[in-house]
Amino acid sequence: MTANSVPIGYCDSNPNLSYISTASGGVAFLLSLISQLPQLIETYNDKSVEGVSPYLIGSWLLGDITSVIGAILTHQLPFQILLALYFLSNDLIICMQYYYYGILYQNKLATPGHQHLIHVSKSHPNLQQQNGEEEEGFIIPSQTSSNNRKNIFTKATFAILALFTRSSNLFQLGLILSWFSGMFYFFSRVPQLLKFYKRKSTDGISPYMFYCTIFHNILYALSIFSSCEFIDNSHKLDFFKKELPFLLGSIGTLLWDFIYLYQHLVLYSEDNKIRKELSKLNIVDEDIEVDLENEPLIVSTSNHSNKPNVYTSL
Numbered sequence: 001m002t003a004n005s006v007p008i009g010y011c012d013s014n015p016n017l018s019y020i021s022t023a024s025g026g027v028a029f030l031l032s033l034i035s036q037l038p039q040l041i042e043t044y045n046d047k048s049v050e051g052v053s054p055y056l057i058g059s060w061l062l063g064d065i066t067s068v069i070g071a072i073l074t075h076q077l078p079f080q081i082l083l084a085l086y087f088l089s090n091d092l093i094i095c096m097q098y099y100y101y102g103i104l105y106q107n108k109l110a111t112p113g114h115q116h117l118i119h120v121s122k123s124h125p126n127l128q129q130q131n132g133e134e135e136e137g138f139i140i141p142s143q144t145s146s147n148n149r150k151n152i153f154t155k156a157t158f159a160i161l162a163l164f165t166r167s168s169n170l171f172q173l174g175l176i177l178s179w180f181s182g183m184f185y186f187f188s189r190v191p192q193l194l195k196f197y198k199r200k201s202t203d204g205i206s207p208y209m210f211y212c213t214i215f216h217n218i219l220y221a222l223s224i225f226s227s228c229e230f231i232d233n234s235h236k237l238d239f240f241k242k243e244l245p246f247l248l249g250s251i252g253t254l255l256w257d258f259i260y261l262y263q264h265l266v267l268y269s270e271d272n273k274i275r276k277e278l279s280k281l282n283i284v285d286e287d288i289e290v291d292l293e294n295e296p297l298i299v300s301t302s303n304h305s306n307k308p309n310v311y312t313s314l
Contacts, residue, residue, distance in 0.1 A: 025223030051204020063184030073174025112280030186248030189256030
């Protein structure tokens with residue numbers, strides 16, 4: 001990104017570049033509007049948030065709060081502020097869903113195929129019939145337990161509030177909050193990916209949300225680097241530095257999104273098939289308590305070759 005890599009006025013003589021920037025930016029904007037809607041629908045259909053990390057939701061919430069405040073303090077365009085408020089409203093709806101299904105009802109309203117699953121052998125004691133014969137079966141708990149979590153988001157909130165009391169330059173504060181927002185967005189995927197790994201399942205998170213965000217982030221970056229503001233800028237490095245916190249929160253998350261695709265389409269694809277079959281069955285509840293946070297959904301067992309695998313819903 002040297003100052004003389006592209007002659008000044010190059011964009012004016014190549015108008016197609018501006019069309020690319022405008023078109024990709026427009027599509028990215030539309031994708032951003034609908035990106036969280038698949039997750040809202042997914043949670044409503046599942047009636048459970050067992051597969052959703054609270055740290056993911058918390059990161060989104062803090063990211064959008066700092067984004068709104070940062071956009072206001074740095075005098076961003078009105079549509080950018082309205083878009084940030086729109087994202088914040090979606091976060092609040094997701095938070096209400098999490099409270100309703102996960103805290104108030106402790107995921108007991110989960111629809112078939114979205115309960116906790118573990119992989120067990122045929123000798124599992126809960127699969128024994130009264131006549132002593134072993135048989136395949138499905139068990140769903142009516143009670144659940146979870147580990148206590150450290151409230152790191154409270155600390156982050158107090159850190160942000162401390163910035164307000166110490167900063168005398170509101171514009172500078174807005175830039176700092178923009179960096180906070182980008183960091184929240186960037187690291188928001190990590191706890192969710194770890195939750196997928198522990199549960200050996202990507203159930204509970206809509207893949208369409210990730211598809212939307214992947215294409216949005218790619219098109220967002222394309223719209224920036226194909227814009228005349230960047231191409232005809234004689235100080236591209238300064239321009240890049242100004243956009244860096246926003247790029248971190250967008251294209252910076254692509255690494256985590258591709259890891260999710262690998263988990264969803266390759267690592268835990270078998271779990272997706274099992275859940276589709278379970279969703280077609282009518283399963284009876286039993287009183288079994290299980291730690292949903294640390295108990296993996298599919299764990300390997302040493303079965304004899306003549307004994308088929310049995311999946312039990314817990």
